[in-house]
Amino acid sequence: LVDWECVMGVNLVNQHLSFYTMTGVRKFDYPPSFSYQEPWWDNYRLLGDYIGRICMALSSGEQINHTLMLQPNTTAWMYFSRRVRNTEIDTIRTGFKNLVYRMEQHRIEYDLGSENVIRTLGSVDGKIFRVGKRDYTLVVIPPDMENLDRSTVDLLRKYMENGGQILSFTQNITRVDGKESTEVAELASRFPGKWQEADSLDQPEALALLALDDFTMTDHTRNGMLYHQRRILDDGQLLFLVNSHASSKASATLSMKGKYVTRFDPMSGEITDYPAEGKDEKVTFHVDLEPAGSALFAVTDQKLSGVNKYTPEPSIRNEVQPTGPVTVKRESENLLVLNYLDLKTPKTDLKEVYFMVAQDSLFREKGIKTGNPWHHRIQYKKNYLDLDSLFREDPGFEVSYHFTVNPSLKDTLLKSVKAVVEQPGLWQINLNGHPLTQSEDQFWIDREFPVFAIGKFLKAGENILTLTAPRMTVQSEVMPVYILGDFLVLPGERGFEIAPGELTTMGSWKEAGLPFYSQKVSYTQPFTVEKPGQVKYKISLTKWSGPLAEVLVNGKPAGLIAWSPYELDITRFLNEGTNNITVRVCGSLKNTFGFFYTKNNRWIFGPGAWNFGPAKLPSASGYFLLDYGMMEAFKVFASPAN
Numbered sequence: 001l002v003d004w005e006c007v008m009g010v011n012l013v014n015q016h017l018s019f020y021t022m023t024g025v026r027k028f029d030y031p032p033s034f035s036y037q038e039p040w041w042d043n044y045r046l047l048g049d050y051i052g053r054i055c056m057a058l059s060s061g062e063q064i065n066h067t068l069m070l071q072p073n074t075t076a077w078m079y080f081s082r083r084v085r086n087t088e089i090d091t092i093r094t095g096f097k098n099l100v101y102r103m104e105q106h107r108i109e110y111d112l113g114s115e116n117v118i119r120t121l122g123s124v125d126g127k128i129f130r131v132g133k134r135d136y137t138l139v140v141i142p143p144d145m146e147n148l149d150r151s152t153v154d155l156l157r158k159y160m161e162n163g164g165q166i167l168s169f170t171q172n173i174t175r176v177d178g179k180e181s182t183e184v185a186e187l188a189s190r191f192p193g194k195w196q197e198a199d200s201l202d203q204p205e206a207l208a209l210l211a212l213d214d215f216t217m218t219d220h221t222r223n224g225m226l227y228h229q230r231r232i233l234d235d236g237q238l239l240f241l242v243n244s245h246a247s248s249k250a251s252a253t254l255s256m257k258g259k260y261v262t263r264f265d266p267m268s269g270e271i272t273d274y275p276a277e278g279k280d281e282k283v284t285f286h287v288d289l290e291p292a293g294s295a296l297f298a299v300t301d302q303k304l305s306g307v308n309k310y311t312p313e314p315s316i317r318n319e320v321q322p323t324g325p326v327t328v329k330r331e332s333e334n335l336l337v338l339n340y341l342d343l344k345t346p347k348t349d350l351k352e353v354y355f356m357v358a359q360d361s362l363f364r365e366k367g368i369k370t371g372n373p374w375h376h377r378i379q380y381k382k383n384y385l386d387l388d389s390l391f392r393e394d395p396g397f398e399v400s401y402h403f404t405v406n407p408s409l410k411d412t413l414l415k416s417v418k419a420v421v422e423q424p425g426l427w428q429i430n431l432n433g434h435p436l437t438q439s440e441d442q443f444w445i446d447r448e449f450p451v452f453a454i455g456k457f458l459k460a461g462e463n464i465l466t467l468t469a470p471r472m473t474v475q476s477e478v479m480p481v482y483i484l485g486d487f488l489v490l491p492g493e494r495g496f497e498i499a500p501g502e503l504t505t506m507g508s509w510k511e512a513g514l515p516f517y518s519q520k521v522s523y524t525q526p527f528t529v530e531k532p533g534q535v536k537y538k539i540s541l542t543k544w545s546g547p548l549a550e551v552l553v554n555g556k557p558a559g560l561i562a563w564s565p566y567e568l569d570i571t572r573f574l575n576e577g578t579n580n581i582t583v584r585v586c587g588s589l590k591n592t593f594g595f596f597y598t599k600n601n602r603w604i605f606g607p608g609a610w611n612f613g614p615a616k617l618p619s620a621s622g623y624f625l626l627d628y629g630m631m632e633a634f635k636v637f638a639s640p641a642n
Contacts, residue, residue, distance in 0.1 A: 002051055003294045007227045007242040011058040013051050022446040023422050024477035025375045027593050028610045037446050039519050040547050040586050046267065046560055053266035057238055057296055061231040067110040067210060068129060068136040069103070070152070072096055072145045074115055078178055095144040099169070102201045104227050107217045108210045110140065119151040124158040127165075138209060143169040148184060150177045157187055166195045167209050216255045223248040226289070236300030243289035250289040258283045258299035262307055266296055272308040290564035314536065314639035323578065324526040326633050330503045331584065332519035333418070335592065336489045336496060338465070339480040340617040342400040354613030358399070359478040366391060366472045374477065376607040387474045394472040399427075400464050401481050404497040407460035409487060413500065415455035417485035419465060420444045424452075426476055427467040431457045444484065445589070451484070482592075488513030491620035509629040510591070515620070518592040520550070523630045524582040529638070532574045536641045539581060541566040543632035550584040571641075581636065587628045596623045 002013055018035040019026055032038055072092055079086040103110055113131060121132040129136045139156065148156075153176055160166065166188075173184040188195040198206040219226050225245040231238040236258060243250035261276040261283055274297065276285035287295055298304065343350040343358045347365055350358060360371030373384045405414070419436070421429055429436045434457040442451040454465075469476055488501040490513055503512050503521065514521075529537060539551055541561055548562040553573035561568050561583075570581070595609040597618070614622060 002054075003242040003292070004227070004244045006054050006058055007229045007240055007294075009063075009229070011055050013055060019446075021448045022593075023448045024475075024479060025372060025607065025610075027446075027589075028595075028607045029376070030604075030606055031593070032589060038589060040588070043548060043550065043560055043586075046562070049269070050266045053264075053269065054240070054294075054296070057264070057266070058229065058231060058240060061233040061238060063229060064134075064232050065109045065111045066136055067108065067138045067140060068113045068131065068134075069099075069110050069140040069142065070113045070115065070145065070148075072142055074149060074178075075144060075146045078147055078175070092144040096142050099142050099201065103210075105219075105224055106201065106207065106210070107215075107219070107228060109212060109215070109230065110210075111136070113139075115149045115152050118155065119149060122151070122155050124155055124162060124164070127159075127163045129155065129159045129164060138165045138167060140210075141166065141168040141170060141173070145170055145173055147175040147178060148173055153183060153187070160187060160191045160194055164194065165209065166191075167206060168195065168197050169199070169201075171197060214257045218253045220251040220253065221249060223250055226250045226252060233298075235302065236298055239297045239299060240294065241287060241289065241297075242294045243291065245291055247291050249291060250293070251287070252289075253284065253286050255282050255284045256299045257281060258301055260300050260303045261285050262298045262300070262304050263310075264296040264298065266294075270308060271304070271306070273303075273310045275310060275312075292563060317538075317637040317639035320527055320529065320537070320636040320638050322525040322633070322636075323528050326506060327524045328504055328506065329522045329524070330514070330517070330519075331522060332517075333484040334487055334489060334514055335485075335516050336403060336483040336498055337480055337516045337592065337594075337596075338401040338403055338483065339594070339596070339613070340401075340495070341478065342402070343397065343478070344400075345397040346395055352402075352616050354615075355478055355480055356611055356613065362397060362472070362476070362478060366394065372477060373474065384474060391472040391474070396469045396471045397476075398469070399467040399478055401466075403463055403465075403483060404492055405458055405460055405463060406490075406497055406499040409460070409498060409500045413486050414458045417455040417458055417483060417487070417498075418444075419452045419454045420449050420482040420484065421452060421465075421467065422449060422479045423475065423477070424450055426473060427469040430466045430468070432459060432463055444482070445592075449482075454483075455485075489515055494619055495617045496620055506630045506633060508627050508631065509587070510625045510627060512629070515623065515625050516591050517628075518587040518589050520584050520586050521629065522582050522584045523634065524580055525633065526578055526580050527636050528578050529574050529576065529636075531576045532571050534641055535571075535638045536569065537571045537574055538567050538569050538637050538639075539583070540635045540637060541583065541630075542635065544583075544585060544630045544634075545626070546585040546628045547588050548586050550586065552582040552584065554579055555582075570636075581634075583630065583634050585628065585630055588626070591625050591628070596625070599624050600626065 015034045016030060017033060019033040022037055035041065076089050076092045079088040111134060118131055123130045129139055175181055176183055215230065217228060223245045225243060227242045227244060229240045237256060259278050261274040263272050263274040274285060276283045283299060289295060339355045340352050341355055341358055343353065343362060345365060348361065363371050367390045368387060373387060424438055431454050436452040436454060439451045439453055443449050444451055465481055488499045489496045490499045501513055503514060509517055541549060548560055550560055551558045551568050551570065553570055556573060558570045558573040559568045597613045598609050
């Protein structure tokens with residue numbers, strides 16, 4: 001996503017968001033949080049440095065385009081109404097967006113022109129249509145444009161009279177300043193050779209007008225999602241290429257003015273010369289990009305100094321067979337999420353309800369008609385905190401969470417089990433009638449998530465954890481409770497139950513008893529290698545799922561794998577002989593904090609995704625969880641070092 005944003009012109013990325021605390025419904029506010037709570041946070045510098053280098057590069061020099069495409073904003077405003085939604089606006093938006101995508105797919109370089117900006121900064125100088133400091137030799141009118149501002153028409157008339165060029169995808173501009181007019185049609189008929197019309201961007205005549213003399217890119221794979229941006233520098237050009245297709249590779253041949261091509265690796269910071277052929281003051285080179293891959297190049301007339309020598313990928317490589325089996329280790333405690341509960345107040349006795357339903361019911365009963373005042377809302381000064389005055393005489397309430405412990409779970413494992421309960425200062429906490437005491441200097445995931453040792457009060461079969469609030473407060477958000485320990489979480493009659501066992505094999509975490517687990521699992525294999533200086537070794541992940549994977553060689557960090565082709569050079573970390581290679585797959589908080597009852601088929605989810613759950617606790621099959629884990633053993637490949 002960040003590559004796509006940057007290649008389209010964004011050069012400052014402000015990621016959303018970082019929580020002070022995840023207490024209450026805040027954890028559901030457009031996750032993830034970019035902070036210490038995330039299991040991948042210790043490794044985030046890799047991506048952070050990448051984004052920083054890309055943004056620095058795309059802030060350097062200037063993007064100089066000579067085609068200006070007008071935006072149909074004034075046309076859309078003609079159809080806007082606050083009372084009735086006009087679908088014509090959707091038609092205009094979709095048509096214009098599709099044209100923009102088609103321009104990108106044809107590698108056409110252009111700027112978008114707002115008539116409001118043109119009114120203030122627009123001018124004409126001979127055959128040049130100027131907006132601020134940018135000069136354009138071609139103006140494009142999109143197909144859904146029906147209206148032009150008077151100031152735009154006047155500038156276009158002067159531009160045409162001076163010999164300017166227009167490419168129009170419509171003959172239907174029938175209004176000026178919103179009033180019916182034939183003025184634009186008459187202007188087009190006056191200059192038939194300069195005001196050219198086309199029905200489609202694919203017409204050869206249209207593409208010929210939009211073609212560039214100093215840059216060509218032949219897209220060999222044509223997956224429809226290969227984008228580029230050029231930046232003009234005093235001593236050359238920068239070229240950023242992005243393949244935004246999630247599953248298809250991209251391949252292209254490029255030709256630009258210059259003599260030398262240098263590749264910058266924004267991930268590592270390395271700078272390497274790149275193979276290219278020069279002819280007639282132009283240089284031609286080929287690029288292959290992985291799915292969701294990108295590349296950054298400099299094209300210059302002078303060879304850059306201090307650049308690493310290009311080393312092609314070896315054409316021959318042999319798989320190194322492991323000398324032992326894969327050992328699997330869960331790195332943190334497993335957990336069970338309790339998000340269905342009983343709620344008892346002087347007026348209400350709800351049984352086995354989803355926590356969001358319970359908390360909204362609680363706040364409404366206590367006088368706040370909108371339910372939880374903190375959910376997807378922003379406090380102004382103390383307007384929500386001041387609501388606490390509603391509850392000064394409140395008699396309180398009780399919340400109970402039920403969960404099952406399989407009778408075969410050994411007492412030694414039971415004793416280490418813990419519970420995480422948010423905001424313990426608001427209620428008395430009991431397990432099976434026994435008061436619980438907060439463990440000192442311990443927290444789980446968030447510093448405001450305290451831990452309680454509950455093992456000595458657990459029993460086989462049903463257990464009940466109870467929160468008793470002496471009075472209602474505006475901060476009394478009824479949240480899930482989390483049970484932690486060295487156990488498996490397996491499907492029960494409804495939901496899940498705590499059962500004995502350990503993760504010992506490769507495969508899906510959720511299928512193996514870690515459905516809510518968010519941390520890391522290590523997979524270790526021994527390999528025997530020849531002298532590393534004479535052979536180059538790469539580790540390759542085949543079937544796996546997770547935000548990223550840490551690689552360790554003989555216990556020492558060797559790097560990270562997070563994107564295609566899911567390989568890492570580990571040569572310099574190996575010793576001659578036997579080496580233990582570990583891949584530590586990292587999860588995410590999605591499976592810990594949910595949402596759980598909406599299918600994961602959208603690109604983004606907001607707080608509303610947590611609002612609804614089944615009326616009663618569903619079976620395990622009713623949960624929609626991401627499938628993390630190492631599904632197939634990783635491989636090591638050897639190839640000649642030179």
